């Protein structure tokens with residue numbers, strides 16, 4: 001399932017997570033929204049603009065456990 005991260009009217013708590021782009025290898029801070037639970041979503045790399053698939057794992061308390069960036073073609 002692919003979920004697109006989007007801004008909405010409700011206040012969401014975004015988690016800052018340092019990730020490494022699987023394409024260009026640059027580190028940058030991704031913003032994850034764990035409020036909707038575990039999800040996969042695509043966000044373009046801020047450096048090389050290629051689409052990174054994020055596997056977000058959220059536990060039962062709504063805490064972000066893992067945010068794993070992978071290439072779209074993996």
Ligand SMILES: [Zn+2]
Pocket residue numbers: 021022023024025026045046047048049050
């Ligand atoms: Zn990149």
